[in-house]
Amino acid sequence: MFKRLITTLALAAWTCAALAQSAKPAPAxxxxxxxxxxxxxxxxTPEEFRDAAAKSNAVLRELGPDIQWVHSYVAGDKVYCVYQAPSAALIREHAERAGFPxxxxxxxxxxxxPTIAHRKP
Structure with missing residues (x-):
């Protein structure tokens, strides 16, 4: 029984090591x-904003967890969006698929x- 336990643990350790070597690091x-x-x-309109958000979210789901929409601001004839992604190329792909400029x-x-004024150097 002890020998079987040792064999099982060794196999599990080998499997974990193999997976760790083959796993790609998460993109920064x-x-x-x-x-x-x-x-x-x-x-x-609120409905147009909702539809645009739904389209964006659908494309984000397709692209996976490497890209995230944080929030957006509407200012006149422009929309400013904050995203997290490993590259600008992935953001461009999202925009193209979603049909957004x-x-x-x-x-x-x-x-x-404003709190930066109170931070020590």
Missing amino acids: MQRFLIEREMPGAYKM ANKITPISAVLD
């Missing part, structure tokens, strides 16, 4: 700001708020 997530030129965006994609290098 970067935050991006996407500028979308959408004439009339400020006039969109992605006129400018910029990596976010820092997030500032």
